[in-house]
Amino acid sequence: MLVFSIILISLALIIYTISILNEFRRKTLLPWHAIMFCIGFSFDLASTIIMYKLGGSNITVSLHGTLGYIALLLMLINAIGSVIILNKKHENLLIQFYKFSFFAWIIWVISYILGMVTHM
Numbered sequence: 052m053l054v055f056s057i058i059l060i061s062l063a064l065i066i067y068t069i070s071i072l073n074e075f076r077r078k079t080l081l082p083w084h085a086i087m088f089c090i091g092f093s094f095d096l097a098s099t100i101i102m103y104k105l106g107g108s109n110i111t112v113s114l115h116g117t118l119g120y121i122a123l124l125l126m127l128i129n130a131i132g133s134v135i136i137l138n139k140k141h142e143n144l145l146i147q148f149y150k151f152s153f154f155a156w157i158i159w160v161i162s163y164i165l166g167m168v169t170h171m
Contacts, residue, residue, distance in 0.1 A: 052101055059098035064163055066091035067126070071149075071156040080148045085133035088152075092123075092130045095159075099123055115165040122162040125155035 070087035074080055099119070103110070110116065129152055136144045 053105060056098045056101040056105070059094045059101070060163070060166075063091045063094040063098065064160070066094065067156055067159060071152045074149045075153050078146060078149055080133055080136060080145045080152075082137055084152075085130070085137050088126070088130040088133050092126050095123060095126060113169070115162060115169050118158065118162040118165060122155070122159035125158055129155045 066087050070084045070091065074084045132151070133148065136148055
């Protein structure tokens with residue numbers, strides 16, 4: 052199970068990185084970005100649930116744990132927000148959303164790195 056969780060979280064990293072850096076480079080939100088955010092979040096959530104169960108279903112208070120749950124929440128907001136913005140055709144938000152996406156991704160990557168460093 053641990054290997055499956057590591058694969059899922061690493062796939063989430065790849066998906067998030069490709070889509071968010073592309074969104075940042077283009078300075079606008081495209082439909083495929085929203086799809087990738089949702090897929091990345093699904094992998095992230097599945098991996099988090101597996102790790103939670105492997106850890107004895109206990110939430111520990113640590114920098115990695117706290118930042119990880121904040122990052123997961125930010126990525127959920129990113130996925131839902133991107134779908135809403137694209138469906139409602141909010142032009143002013145389409146060209147500003149990349150800033151939030153990049154911020155959420157930075158927090159997520161920091162949590163990912165902390166997890167690798169503290170749990171290896």
